[in-house]
Amino acid sequence: MIRIELLTPNGHLFSSDTYNKLFTMHGVVMIFFFLIPSIPAVLGNFFLPLMIGARDLAFPRINLLSWYLLVIGGLFAIFAMLAGGVDTGWTFYTPYSTTYSNTWVIATALGIFVAGFSSILTGLNFIVTIHRMRAPGMTWFRMPLFVWAHYATSLIQVLGTPVLAVTLVLIFCERVFHIGIFDPALGGDPVLFQHLFWFYSHPAVYIMILPAMGVISELISVYSRKPIFGYSFVAFSSVAIAVLGFLVWGHHLFVSTQSFFAGMVFSFLSYFVAIPSAIKVFNWTATLYKGSISFETPMLYAFGFIGLFTIGGLTGLFLACLGIDVHVTDTYFVVAHFHYIMVGGAIMGYLGGLHYWWPKMTGRMYPEGWAKLSALVIFLGFNLTFFPQFILGYLGMPRRYHTYPSEFQVLHVLSTAGASVLAVGYIIPVIYFIWSLRYGAVASSNPWGATGLEWRTPSPPPVQNFEKIPVVTHDAYDYSTTIGEVIEVG
Amino acid sequence: MASEAHAETLALREQFDTAAQQKDVATLGMWIFLITEVMFFGGMFLAYTVYRSSYPNVFARASSSINVYYGALNTVVLICSSFTMVLAVRGAQLGKRITTIVFLGLTLFLGLVFLGVKAFEWGEKFHEHHVPGPGFHLAGVPPGLQGQAQLFFSLYFAMTGLHALHMVVGAGLVITMMWLTYKGRFTAEYMTPIDITGLYWHFVDIIWIFLFPLLYLVDRHMGK
Numbered sequence: 001m002i003r004i005e006l007l008t009p010n011g012h013l014f015s016s017d018t019y020n021k022l023f024t025m026h027g028v029v030m031i032f033f034f035l036i037p038s039i040p041a042v043l044g045n046f047f048l049p050l051m052i053g054a055r056d057l058a059f060p061r062i063n064l065l066s067w068y069l070l071v072i073g074g075l076f077a078i079f080a081m082l083a084g085g086v087d088t089g090w091t092f093y094t095p096y097s098t099t100y101s102n103t104w105v106i107a108t109a110l111g112i113f114v115a116g117f118s119s120i121l122t123g124l125n126f127i128v129t130i131h132r133m134r135a136p137g138m139t140w141f142r143m144p145l146f147v148w149a150h151y152a153t154s155l156i157q158v159l160g161t162p163v164l165a166v167t168l169v170l171i172f173c174e175r176v177f178h179i180g181i182f183d184p185a186l187g188g189d190p191v192l193f194q195h196l197f198w199f200y201s202h203p204a205v206y207i208m209i210l211p212a213m214g215v216i217s218e219l220i221s222v223y224s225r226k227p228i229f230g231y232s233f234v235a236f237s238s239v240a241i242a243v244l245g246f247l248v249w250g251h252h253l254f255v256s257t258q259s260f261f262a263g264m265v266f267s268f269l270s271y272f273v274a275i276p277s278a279i280k281v282f283n284w285t286a287t288l289y290k291g292s293i294s295f296e297t298p299m300l301y302a303f304g305f306i307g308l309f310t311i312g313g314l315t316g317l318f319l320a321c322l323g324i325d326v327h328v329t330d331t332y333f334v335v336a337h338f339h340y341i342m343v344g345g346a347i348m349g350y351l352g353g354l355h356y357w358w359p360k361m362t363g364r365m366y367p368e369g370w371a372k373l374s375a376l377v378i379f380l381g382f383n384l385t386f387f388p389q390f391i392l393g394y395l396g397m398p399r400r401y402h403t404y405p406s407e408f409q410v411l412h413v414l415s416t417a418g419a420s421v422l423a424v425g426y427i428i429p430v431i432y433f434i435w436s437l438r439y440g441a442v443a444s445s446n447p448w449g450a451t452g453l454e455w456r457t458p459s460p461p462p463v464q465n466f467e468k469i470p471v472v473t474h475d476a477y478d479y480s481t482t483i484g485e486v487i488e489v490g
Numbered sequence: 491m492a493s494e495a496h497a498e499t500l501a502l503r504e505q506f507d508t509a510a511q512q513k514d515v516a517t518l519g520m521w522i523f524l525i526t527e528v529m530f531f532g533g534m535f536l537a538y539t540v541y542r543s544s545y546p547n548v549f550a551r552a553s554s555s556i557n558v559y560y561g562a563l564n565t566v567v568l569i570c571s572s573f574t575m576v577l578a579v580r581g582a583q584l585g586k587r588i589t590t591i592v593f594l595g596l597t598l599f600l601g602l603v604f605l606g607v608k609a610f611e612w613g614e615k616f617h618e619h620h621v622p623g624p625g626f627h628l629a630g631v632p633p634g635l636q637g638q639a640q641l642f643f644s645l646y647f648a649m650t651g652l653h654a655l656h657m658v659v660g661a662g663l664v665i666t667m668m669w670l671t672y673k674g675r676f677t678a679e680y681m682t683p684i685d686i687t688g689l690y691w692h693f694v695d696i697i698w699i700f701l702f703p704l705l706y707l708v709d710r711h712m713g714k
Binding site for chain 1: 503504505507511514515518519522523525526527528529530531532533534536537540541544622623644648652
């Protein structure tokens with residue numbers, strides 16, 4: 001992961017073919033095999049049942065199956081990479097992917113298809129679990145916002161992923177049998193592919209970001225010792241993002257023969273998504289107001305998330321605007337925008353959550369000093385990497401080229417330097433997490449003094465999560481009761 | 491886990507409090523799975539809608555070339571199989587093993603009849619050069635529009651092919667259920683797998699109910 005991260009911003013080492021394959025693999029691996037599954041599979045599977053007071057997910061065996069499927073899908077992708085790579089870009093746009101590319105499109109598509117089933121099954125499992133497995137007293141509006149965010153994510157996974165699956169089936173048929181659904185020579189329409197693809201892949205962005213938002217809601221509340229301001233608004237904004245996310249795919253097609261009217265509608269709807277996103281950011285900020293804030297590592301990541309997500313979100317508005325979008329389409333501006341949302345958002349959330357729940361998962365504390373240092377390094381490295389890309393993009397640097405005019409060089413060098421810093425920032429946590437497994441201080445059942453049900457059981461939790469299923473009597477994030485009383489129950 | 495507490499794990503798994511909750515969870519899970527299936531086929535239906543509205547005349551011509559009687563026969567067969575499926579589920583609810591097995595068997599038989607007719611129909615297409623590919627030719631369509639006719643058949647094969655694949659999976663499920671019923675694994679209290687297999691079977695049936703008019707009856711719809 002880090003290796004690819006380092007390689008892509010580099011300019012002159014590779015031929016253009018190799019470069020094409022590199023950025024394709026970077027996109028495919030990162031999106032389908034890291035960003036989409038990371039938070040739901042690692043943190044969601046572990047904590048969703050804990051947080052609603054269930055012994056396990058509704059379908060543990062399906063859960064295991066989805067894990068195997070992800071691994072199998074990953075193996076296909078790795079096979080494709082070793083066998084010679086794919087050069088279509090992660091979007092597989094037709095007709096290039098169906099007719100002209102001579103690389104391993106099918107193996108990669110198959111990998112994503114299989115991983116897609118894993119995603120569907122996880123979403124299905126979460127929805128059923130949330131509906132039917134809550135502990136007594138755990139009403140919908142007492143659920144932690146992490147759970148709400150996962151509910152919204154699961155909706156997208158269940159509704160969106162099958163469309164991607166059928167699209168990949170059609171690509172497969174097209175390559176093998178030449179059936180011509182996307183082939184203009186037979187009257188087919190390549191743009192139809194783009195519609196089907198983005199119908200999934202735009203909501204997929206929210207699959208990546210929503211769980212991270214859920215994590216941030218938890219962190220903000222715990223480290224400012226206050227209930228989330230406007231709980232129900234934040235909860236519903238997750239669902240609103242999920243719903244609106246399905247209505248904006250057309251903003252990827254502003255320059256793909258879409259009618260002007262359709263462009264306007266999609267542009268307008270895309271602005272709408274900003275509303276629930278902004279609700280979240282404002283409510284988090286309002287939560288901080290007059291809270292007793294402490295700056296543990298997870299909180300640093302939460303602040304990083306808010307800052308980067310705000311930048312990413314605001315530049316998203318530029319892109320939703322028709323006139324500006326036509327200017328910056330396929331430039332580094334877009335690249336910078338989605339890295340701010342996905343890396344700045346999703347990975348910050350993931351790391352924050354991982355630090356927050358690490359004591360609960362492993363029963364060990366991580367070294368706080370190193371963790372704070374790496375959080376800082378990641379934040380700086382990230383901005384150094386991607387902020388220059390906004391400027392590059394605005395000046396007209398197109399994405400997916402490995403050569404560029406010399407006047408862009410300074411900014412590119414900055415960006416590459418930033419990527420190296422970022423890589424260091426990612427390596428430090430890997431080292432100290434492994435270290436802490438053996439040498440870390442033993443964690444108590446509730447090291448942060450948090451209110452969630454997951455903190456009422458020993459760290460790490462027993463096989464059936466709770467010795468006795470808890471009965472919930474308070475709202476989530478109720479810090480008005482004394483913390484001590486809450487801990488003793490487990 | 492499977493060996494020491496066989497009957498117990500079947501009845502109630504560790505994560506649930508009550509049998510009712512367990513049944514509830516399984517059924518809800520299946521319904522959500524069916525929603526994903528709707529979305530899956532939905533992508534195909536969308537592609538179909540786009541091309542049908544782009545090329546209505548060629549689609550009508552291509553549609554009239556496929557044999558509506560096979561389609562109609564298969565529709566009747568599938569609806570009957572849904573009926574026998576319901577009777578099998580009812581039998582399981584009442585705890586009547588023999589009745590359940592007999593009706594599951596009938597369902598399986600009708601499902602296989604459907605697949606047989608389908609296979610025969612596809613075979614005919616090969617002889618008539620209606621399979622998309624270099625040898626494709628549809629009489630009555632000008633050479634310049636052969637590609638559009640081929641699109642119709644691409645969609646025809648993709649949609650009926652995926653549907654047939656679902657039928658094969660369904661047949662596998664029915665066979666499994668017959669075997670488990672024969673082994674006495676279900677009781678009147680615990681027959682959730684049969685219930686869920688039934689849901690799946692009806693769903694596949696309904697997909698066909700949509701496919702049949704869309705693929706076979708276009709010509710009749712186009713104002714004759």
